[in-house]
Amino acid sequence: xxxxxxxxxxxxxxxxxxxxxxxxxxxxxxxxxxxxxxxxxxxxxxxxxxxxxxxxxxxxxxxxxxxxxxxxxxxxxxxxxxxxxxxxxxxxxxxxxxxxxxxxxxxxxxxxxxxxxxxxxxxxxxxxxxxxxxxxxxxxxxxxxxxxxxxxxxxxxxxxxxxxxxxxxxxxxxxxxxxxxxxxxxxxxxxxxxxxxxxxxxxxxxxxxxxxxxxxxxxxxxxxxxxxxxxxxxxxxxxxxxxxxxxxxxxxxxxxxxxxxxxxxxxxxxxxxxxxxxxxxxxxxxxxxxxxxxxxxxxxxxxxxxxxxxxxxxxxxxxxxxxxxxxxxxxx
Amino acid sequence: xxxxxxxxxxxxxxxxxxxxxxxxxxxxxxxxxxxxxxxxxxxxxxxxxxxxxxxxxxxxxxxxxxxxxxxxxxxxxxxxxxxxxxxxxxxxxxxxxxxxxxxxxxxxxxxxxxxxxxxxxxxxxxxxxxxxxxxxxxxxxxxxxxxxxxxxxxxxxxxxxxxxxxxxxxxxxxxxxxxxxxxxxxxxxxxxxxxxxxxxxxxxxxxxxxxxxxxxxxxxxxxxxxxxxxxxxxxxxxxxxxxxxxxxxxxxxxxxxxxxxxxxxxxxxxxxxxxxxxxxxxxxxxxxxxxxxxxxxxxxxxxxxxxxxxxxxxxxxxxxxxxxxxxxxxxxxxxxxxxxxxxxxxxxxxxxxxxxxxxxxxxxxxxxxxxxxxxxxxxxxxxxxxxxxxxxxxxxxxxxxxxxxxxxxxxxxxxxxxxxxxxxxxxxxxxxxxxxxxxxxxxxxxx
Numbered sequence: 001x002x003x004x005x006x007x008x009x010x011x012x013x014x015x016x017x018x019x020x021x022x023x024x025x026x027x028x029x030x031x032x033x034x035x036x037x038x039x040x041x042x043x044x045x046x047x048x049x050x051x052x053x054x055x056x057x058x059x060x061x062x063x064x065x066x067x068x069x070x071x072x073x074x075x076x077x078x079x080x081x082x083x084x085x086x087x088x089x090x091x092x093x094x095x096x097x098x099x100x101x102x103x104x105x106x107x108x109x110x111x112x113x114x115x116x117x118x119x120x121x122x123x124x125x126x127x128x129x130x131x132x133x134x135x136x137x138x139x140x141x142x143x144x145x146x147x148x149x150x151x152x153x154x155x156x157x158x159x160x161x162x163x164x165x166x167x168x169x170x171x172x173x174x175x176x177x178x179x180x181x182x183x184x185x186x187x188x189x190x191x192x193x194x195x196x197x198x199x200x201x202x203x204x205x206x207x208x209x210x211x212x213x214x215x216x217x218x219x220x221x222x223x224x225x226x227x228x229x230x231x232x233x234x235x236x237x238x239x240x241x242x243x244x245x246x247x248x249x250x251x252x253x254x255x256x257x258x259x260x261x262x263x264x265x266x267x268x269x270x271x272x273x274x275x276x277x278x279x280x281x282x283x284x285x286x287x288x289x290x291x292x293x294x295x296x297x298x299x300x301x302x303x304x305x306x307x308x309x310x311x312x313x314x315x316x317x318x319x320x321x322x323x324x325x326x327x328x329x330x331x332x
Numbered sequence: 333x334x335x336x337x338x339x340x341x342x343x344x345x346x347x348x349x350x351x352x353x354x355x356x357x358x359x360x361x362x363x364x365x366x367x368x369x370x371x372x373x374x375x376x377x378x379x380x381x382x383x384x385x386x387x388x389x390x391x392x393x394x395x396x397x398x399x400x401x402x403x404x405x406x407x408x409x410x411x412x413x414x415x416x417x418x419x420x421x422x423x424x425x426x427x428x429x430x431x432x433x434x435x436x437x438x439x440x441x442x443x444x445x446x447x448x449x450x451x452x453x454x455x456x457x458x459x460x461x462x463x464x465x466x467x468x469x470x471x472x473x474x475x476x477x478x479x480x481x482x483x484x485x486x487x488x489x490x491x492x493x494x495x496x497x498x499x500x501x502x503x504x505x506x507x508x509x510x511x512x513x514x515x516x517x518x519x520x521x522x523x524x525x526x527x528x529x530x531x532x533x534x535x536x537x538x539x540x541x542x543x544x545x546x547x548x549x550x551x552x553x554x555x556x557x558x559x560x561x562x563x564x565x566x567x568x569x570x571x572x573x574x575x576x577x578x579x580x581x582x583x584x585x586x587x588x589x590x591x592x593x594x595x596x597x598x599x600x601x602x603x604x605x606x607x608x609x610x611x612x613x614x615x616x617x618x619x620x621x622x623x624x625x626x627x628x629x630x631x632x633x634x635x636x637x638x639x640x641x642x643x644x645x646x647x648x649x650x651x652x653x654x655x656x657x658x659x660x661x662x663x664x665x666x667x668x669x670x671x672x673x674x675x676x677x678x679x680x681x682x683x684x685x686x687x688x689x690x691x692x693x694x695x696x697x698x699x700x701x702x703x704x705x706x707x708x709x710x711x712x713x714x715x716x717x718x719x720x721x722x723x724x725x726x727x728x729x730x731x732x733x734x735x736x737x738x739x740x741x742x743x744x745x746x747x748x749x750x751x752x753x754x755x756x757x758x759x760x761x762x763x764x765x766x767x768x769x770x771x772x773x774x775x776x777x778x779x
Binding site (some may be wrong): 007013077118269 | 349425429589590592595599600601603650666671672674694699700701702705706707708709711715719720741742745751754755756759764767
């Protein structure tokens with residue numbers, strides 16, 4: 001054999017073989033249980049919303065990267081699919097398709113591509129899109145369909161458990177009275193509650209978490225810390241006055257805590273490098289979420305909390321540099 | 333992990349990766365390669381000054397005869413590895429990819445220097461003084477055989493003001509595929525033990541630890557069994573983790589001491605030698621046998637017979653590949669050393685050097701780098717860096733030639749283990765940039 005064709009390159013010559021498209025694929029697989037559950041509770045609408053969001057996100061990314069920026073098509077790395085899915089997971093399943101298109105355009109165009117595409121965006125793109133929609137279309141964005149099995153008539157809508165709670169507390173109704181109208185913890189855990197497409201079922205989301213942990217796509221640091229922080233911080237208030245503040249289990253199982261902790265806050269691009277940084281980041285999200293829920297105007301605060309902490313990531317990275325080898329004093 | 337703890341395995345505590353071990357040749361006993369037709373022996377196979385050639389074209393040399401003498405303290409003697417006639421003395425490409433002055437010898441018969449003891453008998457008594465031991469090792473041209481090729485006698489003279497209390501023998505062989513050290517430990521356990529004792533005597537220390545990863549369990553057990561015969565020597569199993577064979581990582585794993593930034597193992601009270609080197613030192617001191625041959629692993633997924641071959645220094649790699657069943661059709665890359673830190677070769681007549689631990693043949697479809705994506709800031713490179721650095725940041729600083737900041741962030745501490753590039757999901761050439769930055773810093777310092 002001739003050796004003219006031998007490859008010469010610097011070491012290392014092997015790779016872990018977990019590449020960006022594979023990571024993205026694993027995340028997509030991990031989101032499927034939640035999507036499946038959503039289709040089960042909200043019917044075909046949930047699938048429709050997701051498809052519109054995913055296809056439009058891919059379309060916008062392709063248009064911007066190929067025609068506007070004249071770069072290589074970047075949709076094959078799978079990140080646009082995730083942005084689309086996460087956007088859909090964060091909106092009601094009866095959201096009109098043209099609003100989803102706007103959300104998609106903002107998420108991909110402003111949230112991601114305007115910063116230079118994959119890896120360069122400071123904020124989670126799906127959340128940028130979601131918050132844009134929430135501020136621009138408050139009525140449509142907070143009008144959630146009731147799960148199919150609970151709905152007396154087709155197309156019935158209502159507030160989420162958190163929204164209901166907030167309104168009740170504002171009117172001065174004690175939490176214990178409000179709780180009698182709420183779904184049971186079992187129903188909340190499995191997801192029989194009103195809410196955005198992908199956020200209701202803690203059970204389905206946890207399956208996704210376990211899948212991502214076993215595939216080593218993410219580590220436990222962000223999701224577990226964030227959920228624990230929400231639990232402990234809301235628990236403190238609950239202990240102070242259980243008639244004014246809801247039980248911590250209720251806070252963890254409702255709204256976007258699970259979805260945020262497992263799929264949004266763990267986004268590589270917008271979270272810190274080190275485990276220590278990740279823990280600080282997740283504690284911050286947990287605290288801000290509870291503060292918004294208890295003292296803010298919105299019933300729900302996960303999206304804002306994550307976006308606010310996204311802005312702190314460079315600072316967190318700066319102050320949580322790993323300790324260099326050799327810093328430890330030698331004792332013999 | 334719990335099991336490792338129960339077995340009493342130690343490990344280093346910062347970063348680390350787990351590449352597939354692929355120790356294909358672990359079961360293959362060391363086989364002596366037939367004498368090569370000719371050898372090409374570079375005069376710089378070590379870190380330091382090149383040796384000075386003392387033979388001329390046409391001279392007849394014996395096996396073990398000095399053909400190039402060390403120049404200065406940090407240098408090493410070069411010996412004829414075969415007997416025969418000296419041929420061309422010219423620049424030849426070696427495994428570093430550079431052309432280096434080399435002496436070629438056409439093999440004729442197999443005549444050895446008379447002083448060399450060629451019997452296989454174990455010699456346990458060490459009648460020499462520390463000075464004599466260092467001199468013998470220097471004469472024999474022994475260099476670090478784990479890859480660094482640092483002249484061994486230099487490491488035996490402890491710098492002023494440093495106190496060394498441990499000798500550490502590196503039997504980790506954390507590079508995937510390589511099994512040369514493993515086989516030496518299995519087949520020559522007593523020689524390793526005596527060699528360790530020789531070094532303990534030379535260094536004046538009474539404690540030595542042989543660190544071996546748990547994927548060489550038979551070697552750990554074999555050495556543990558005979559350890560009671562050799563007081564002061566402890567055999568310690570280690571959890572399989574790359575780059576545990578790095579000097580600094582191994583010291584930390586065994587003793588919990590971190591060598592300070594820019595420091596030497598002696599700053600942590602240790603001297604580290606590779607097992608292959610220990611074996612060569614045993615041969616040098618007890619058998620008067622200079623470093624003229626070494627064990628080389630020839631391996632790869634498509635290699636017919638992955639082998640461990642005892643070969644003379646200067647043998648062309650094509651001879652070794654032939655002995656392992658020939659060059660596979662699908663070969664796309666030939667690596668001298670292991671897959672994590674080895675160097676890719678571009679020719680088949682490159683000679684085996686003192687520090688060549690293995691030849692790895694990688695199939696065509698696995699020899700090219702994969703598509704590079706944008707950095708997704710996942711932090712995996714930070715997580716795995718065994719030196720506690722932020723490779724992602726250092727590579728960007730190097731790329732942008734922001735060398736001062738890179739230096740402030742510890743770029744010179746990088747041991748180039750490749751864990752960052754290995755783990756990067758975006759296939760980014762992180763280490764390439766860091767090397768580029770390091771060499772630019774060195775250039776700036778030199779000028």
